[in-house]
Amino acid sequence: MMRRDAGTLMVETLIAAGIVAMMLAAMYASLADSAHRQRAVALRRQALLVARSELALVGAEVPATPGRTTGLSGNYRWQIDVQPYTGDLFPSQAGPLGLVTVTVSRGGEGGPLATLRTLRLMPSVAHG
Numbered sequence: 704m705m706r707r708d709a710g711t712l713m714v715e716t717l718i719a720a721g722i723v724a725m726m727l728a729a730m731y732a733s734l735a736d737s738a739h740r741q742r743a744v745a746l747r748r749q750a751l752l753v754a755r756s757e758l759a760l761v762g763a764e765v766p767a768t769p770g771r772t773t774g775l776s777g778n779y780r781w782q783i784d785v786q787p788y789t790g791d792l793f794p795s796q797a798g799p800l801g802l803v804t805v806t807v808s809r810g811g812e813g814g815p816l817a818t819l820r821t822l823r824l825m826p827s828v829a830h831g
Contacts (some may be wrong), residue, residue: 750807750816751778758805758819761785767801767825781807788822801825809821 753776757765765772765783772783788800800822807817 747816750779750809751819753777754805754807754817754819755780757783757807758803758821759783761803761805761823767803767823769801769825778810778812779807781805785823785825787825795824798824798827804827 757774757776761767761783767785769785769787771785775783782805784804784806786802786804788802790802792800801824803821803823805817805819806813806815
């Protein structure tokens with residue numbers, strides 16, 4: 704009778720070890736995915752900070768005239784596009800509006816991490 708119980712105990716132990724191993728594998732996958740997502744969020748947050756900083760320079764250091772300006776801030780590559788605004792707003796007496804788009808990506812990795820769009824006053828064109 705003792706031998707029969709010993710075999711059952713061995714099978715139960717192996718099954719329990721298999722269940723524990725599956726749970727540990729699932730936890731590891733979950734932790735790895737969480738770390739990957741956390742890194743992606745941190746990169747996007749940094750890219751948004753760069754985009755906001757560059758957007759603040761439009762009109763001050765970056766001309767608010769139609770065209771494209773590019774640059775590098777640390778490991779982040781940014782691009783500022785200024786185009787005349789052609790939307791349905793009424794013309795402003797303060798001057799023409801421009802659509803400003805700032806796009807930030809990381810070095811040579813993938814697509815853009817952050818894109819900001821806003822309207823800005825563009826310099827008035829003097830009519831002579």
